[in-house]
Amino acid sequence: MTKTWSSGEEEDAKCQNCGSVYSVIIYRIPTRDNDTFNCTVCGHEMRSWNDTRIPEFTLKSAGKIPSE
Ligand SMILES: [Zn+2]
Known part of the structure; x- marks a missing residue:
């Protein structure tokens, strides 16, 4: 079986x-x-974008805000 390339997911950001x-999922919008x-x-x-492919970010693991 050949696994086709999935356009929906990216590597974690x-x-x-x-x-x-x-975790990042890419959506295509009209x-x-x-x-x-x-x-x-x-x-x-x-991230910033100006495109018909837009990312949706879902928080997996919260980091720590660096103190100043
Ligand atoms: Zn942050």
């Missing part, structure tokens, strides 16, 4: 600021979307 880990995703734990901008 990690916040560069606090280390939270998100119209272009221009948006950003900010880490829900620390607010760091993790």
Whole structure:
């Protein structure tokens, strides 16, 4: 059996600021979307896009906000 390439999932994304880990699923939408995703734990901008393929992030593991 041949396993076909799945277009729906990406590798997990990690916040560069606090280390939270998100699972990423890519959706195709009919119209272009221009948006950003900010880490829900620390607010760091993790990704921006202007595309018909948009990522959805699901928090898997919350990191620690670096203290200043
Ligand atoms: Zn973060």
